[in-house]
Amino acid sequence: MLDDPDDVEAIVPAILQAAGPMTLAWTWKDSSGAFLSALTVEDNVMFVILSVLVLIASMNIISGLIMLVKNKGRDIGILRTMGLTEGAVLRVFFLCGASIGTIGTILGVLLGCAFAIWIDPIFAAVNYLSGGGVWDPSIRGIYRLPAKLEWGDVLSAVSLSLFLSWVVTLFPARRAARMNPVEALRYE
C-alpha cells in the first residue's frame, strides 16, 4: 500500500514486472487524467491571476513614489546641494518603496497563512454572522473546505511579491536621483 496516492507511478514498474509482460497498468491518475490536468491548469491560471493582482498593487507603490518624488523635488535639490550623490538619493527612495513592498509581503504572508490554516473556523464565523446558509453541504456534498498550506506556494508568492515591489521601486527612485538640483530649486 502507498502512504501517498500521488506516488502511484513509483510502484507501477514493480507491479508490471511481477505480473508479467501481458499486463496493462491502469492507475487512478490515468482514469482521472482530464480532471487532474484541469486542476493543474486551474492552479497555474490562479497563479497568473494572483501575479497580476500583485503587479497592480506594485503599481500603487510606483504612483505613490512618483507623487512623493514630485512633492519632494525641492528637498531632493537641497540634499544634492548638500553633497548627497545620485546613488545616495536613489537609495533613499528605493528603501522607501522596498520597505512598503516588504512590509506588505510580510502582512500578506501572515494573513494568507492564517486564512489557510484556520479556514474552517473563519468559514464557520462567516456562516454564523450571515445567519447561516452560506454553504449548504447538502447541495454539493462537501462538508468542509479543504485548504492545504504548501510552503512551495508561500515561497513563490513571497518571491514574486518582493521581486515585483522592489523592481518597480527602481524607476521612481532613479527619477529622483537624476533630478537636476538647479532645476529642482529654481521652480520651487
Added chain:
Amino acid sequence: MSDTLRLSGVTKTYNPGKPTAVEVLRGVDLAVAPGEVVALVAPSGAGKSTLLHVAGLLDTPDAGQVLLDGTDMTRLSDRRRTMARRDLVGFVYQFHHLLPEFTALENVVLPQLAHGTPRAQAEARALDLMDRVGVRNRATHRPAELSGGEQQRVAFCRALANAPRLLLADEPTGNLDPATSDRVFDALMVLVRSTGLAALIATHNLQLAARMDRVLRLDAGHVVPA
C-alpha cells in the same frame, strides 16, 4: 596661498544655438581669497544665481575654468563634483529650504552625517554653530515653528556644518524685513568671520553689500568692481 574660488573666462548660455538662446555669463573672471567676504550685486535676471550655481559646482560652464582651492573642478564627473561640493562648499538661498520633517538640529546634523561624521560629533558641532547665531534654544523645533529670521540662521548653520572653504549665498536676507535682515546678516558675518572661510554673497541690498570686504557687480554677463 591660492584663492579659495577662482573663475576664469566662464561663459554660460541657456538654449545655445536656438532663437531663444540667452547668453548669461560672457567670460566671467572672479577670485575670492580665503577669509574674504565679497558682495555680488546685480538686478534680477542678470545671472547671479547662475554664477553661484557654476561657482558651487551645481552647474557646468560652457567654457572657462572653475577652481576651488587651486583645483580645476570644471570637467570632473558628477560624482566628484558632488564630493567636492560636500567637502568645500556651503549654500544659502533666499528661502531657507530647511527640510520640514526634521528639527532645526537635525537639519544641521544631516549634511554632516552625509559626510560621514559620527552623530554625537555632528550634534556637538551643530549645537555650537546654532549657539553662535542665537538659535540653540530652538534646536528641537521644526522649521514651521521658527520665525523667518530663525529659519535663515539655521540655514546658515547647515551651510557651514561641514566646515566648507567657500560659502555661496543667494539673497540670504532678501525674504526678510530690514530690521530682521540686519540681525540675520550680522549672524552670518559672525559665522563667516569666526570660521575664516571665503564668502560670495549675492544681494540687492546695497547697504549690506557696503559692509562686505569688496563689492562686485554683474553687468551684461561680466563681473566688474562696483
